[in-house]
Amino acid sequence: MLTAILLTIWGILCIFDVLGPTLIYATRPLIAGTGAGIIVGDLQLGMAVGATLELTALGVYTYGGATIPDYQTGAIIGTALAAAGAGDLATKTAVGLTIGLPAAVLLASLDPIGRFLPTFWIHRADRYAEEGNSSGLTWMHWTAFIPWGLVRAIPTFMAALALNTDTVRQVQAAIPQGFIDGMTLVGAVLPAVGFAMLLKIMPVSKYWYMLLVGFVLYAYLKVPLLGIALFGLAIAFMFETLKPQAAAGRGGEVSING
Amino acid sequence: MASTPVPAGGPTAPPAAPALPKLERSDLRAAFWRYFWTFQISWNYERMQALGFAYAMEPVLRKLFPNKEDYAAALQRHLVFFNTDPVIGAPLIIGSAIAMEEAGAPASAEGVKVALMGPLAGVGDTILYAIYNSIIFTIGASYALQGNLLGPLFAAVMVLVPYFLVRWWQFFWAYDQGKALATSLATGALERVTEGATILGLIVIGGFIPSIVHLVTLADYKQTLTVAGKSVTQTVAVQAQLDTILPFMLPIIVTGFVYWLLKRYNLNPLWAIAIVFVIGVGVGWLGWFAPALPAAK
Numbered sequence: 354m355l356t357a358i359l360l361t362i363w364g365i366l367c368i369f370d371v372l373g374p375t376l377i378y379a380t381r382p383l384i385a386g387t388g389a390g391i392i393v394g395d396l397q398l399g400m401a402v403g404a405t406l407e408l409t410a411l412g413v414y415t416y417g418g419a420t421i422p423d424y425q426t427g428a429i430i431g432t433a434l435a436a437a438g439a440g441d442l443a444t445k446t447a448v449g450l451t452i453g454l455p456a457a458v459l460l461a462s463l464d465p466i467g468r469f470l471p472t473f474w475i476h477r478a479d480r481y482a483e484e485g486n487s488s489g490l491t492w493m494h495w496t497a498f499i500p501w502g503l504v505r506a507i508p509t510f511m512a513a514l515a516l517n518t519d520t521v522r523q524v525q526a527a528i529p530q531g532f533i534d535g536m537t538l539v540g541a542v543l544p545a546v547g548f549a550m551l552l553k554i555m556p557v558s559k560y561w562y563m564l565l566v567g568f569v570l571y572a573y574l575k576v577p578l579l580g581i582a583l584f585g586l587a588i589a590f591m592f593e594t595l596k597p598q599a600a601a602g603r604g605g606e607v608s609i610n611g
Numbered sequence: 612m613a614s615t616p617v618p619a620g621g622p623t624a625p626p627a628a629p630a631l632p633k634l635e636r637s638d639l640r641a642a643f644w645r646y647f648w649t650f651q652i653s654w655n656y657e658r659m660q661a662l663g664f665a666y667a668m669e670p671v672l673r674k675l676f677p678n679k680e681d682y683a684a685a686l687q688r689h690l691v692f693f694n695t696d697p698v699i700g701a702p703l704i705i706g707s708a709i710a711m712e713e714a715g716a717p718a719s720a721e722g723v724k725v726a727l728m729g730p731l732a733g734v735g736d737t738i739l740y741a742i743y744n745s746i747i748f749t750i751g752a753s754y755a756l757q758g759n760l761l762g763p764l765f766a767a768v769m770v771l772v773p774y775f776l777v778r779w780w781q782f783f784w785a786y787d788q789g790k791a792l793a794t795s796l797a798t799g800a801l802e803r804v805t806e807g808a809t810i811l812g813l814i815v816i817g818g819f820i821p822s823i824v825h826l827v828t829l830a831d832y833k834q835t836l837t838v839a840g841k842s843v844t845q846t847v848a849v850q851a852q853l854d855t856i857l858p859f860m861l862p863i864i865v866t867g868f869v870y871w872l873l874k875r876y877n878l879n880p881l882w883a884i885a886i887v888f889v890i891g892v893g894v895g896w897l898g899w900f901a902p903a904l905p906a907a908k
């Protein structure tokens with residue numbers, strides 16, 4: 354029960370973090386899963402489930418307020434339930450992914466509720482603004498977070514309650530080994546979807562050759578990822594520095610004298 | 612960007628009221644911290660970040676408008692629809708809106724909000740999430756998969772410090788720039804930053820694909836050769852053959868295939884995940900493919 358409560362509080366903190374201060378981007382599955390791993394006492398599992406989900410969700414953010422799979426809750430639930438299961442880290446990670454990924458997709462249907470309900474709060478805020486009532490405005494702003502928190506807290510808490518039963522082990526026992534092998538493969542290949550989604554929103558046809566630079570650095574020269582990122586930074590600066598200054602750039606200032 | 616409308620009665624309009632009170636640095640900090648801790652907690656479909664914006668402006672407006680009616684009107688002015696990138700964008704717009712309210716040009720404050728929120732949302736979202744976050748979280752995840760706690764910690768610290776600095780700096784810079792802001796942004800700086808970030812992003816993704824997507828085939832075939840007059844049957848691993856042609860060929864093919872599906876058919880990413888899920892479980896179960904070759908027996 355204590356674990357369930359802690360996981361729920363963690364879930365609320367995660368969504369608060371990203372709506373508010375964004376200290377550690379805790380709704381990202383890597384962070385949410387790692388936190389859940391610490392709470393359930395299996396850090397390695399939390400990191401593995403979180404990292405696997407993270408790589409399927411690259412570039413997936415709520416642009417313009419769009420609803421995306423609830424990877425945060427998926428990572429927390431997946432980690433917590435897999436920790437109650439049996440087997441080695443790879444098996445538990447596959448179980449966590451089997452639970453976490455569908456959970457993230459299904460729970461996306463709750464997200465619009467959390468985004469819709471604060472609409473009522475803002476109409477109250479309109480009235481307070483009209484009266485020049487600043488404490489009323491403050492109250493509306495802070496309490497409008499409640500729907501946001503609840504749509505994540507409720508499923509997290511309900512799933513975490515299952516931790517105290519044998520259900521997880523029974524379900525896991527019913528999963529054949531071949532499926533676990535398949536899920537392990539899926540976890541290793543799903544980042545391809547993440548990268549493909551990133552590429553889709555980038556001008557690949559214009560700068561496709563930049564992909565080759567990174568590929569050659571890794572595949573042939575064995576440069577670590579951080580090294581590739583630093584090299585990329587240097588190339589980006591070079592590209593922008595060496596490029597002829599666009600004539601349109603400073604036009605506005607010059608014409609003032611004319 | 613070029614068509615940024617100059618708000619009617621802009622910077623040169625006579626102040627509505629004589630000599631508004633001056634803002635202290637502490638007033639600005641109060642607004643910044645309100646923005647920082649809570650900006651999007653009341654986000655909603657109807658007006659998105661409007662209440663967060665008004666809440667951040669409130670301490671400043673209270674100081675500027677001692678008259679209750681002016682204060683109420685100012686609060687309502689900043690409760691209108693607003694949405695931009697919360698990290699690259701919002702602090703800049705809040706800072707310059709404060710400068711304009713202080714200058715007695717509320718119409719300019721409204722103008723700058725409308726003019727900048729769209730472009731900054733596009734630039735901010737691209738640089739921050741698609742590129743910066745993808746890089747730091749991919750690196751963090753790859754360490755985490757090796758069981759290294761430094762992975763998540765790396766990602767967390769790379770959010771904690773740069774995110775704070777970029778917001779703090781933007782907010783006060785925009786306030787100090789005041790009216791000069793819109794012109795200095797329009798000089799093409801934003802496009803250049805976006806282009807540079809795009810190049811960085813593509814280079815990094817080029818390295819990420821082979822290092823993060825793990826897929827090899829376990830298939831092999833029997834080959835009968837005639838060596839020195841004797842017939843020899845040997846088992847040839849397909850993966851070894853693929854590696855001699857191009858390393859990491861399968862991860863590239865899969866990523867390219869998914870990209871093609873998304874691009875060509877505008878497929879919902881959830882369907883792409885479902886397809887990978889079904890095919891992956893199938894071929895993994897059958898033992899045709901695996902994340903890595905089994906250790907040599």
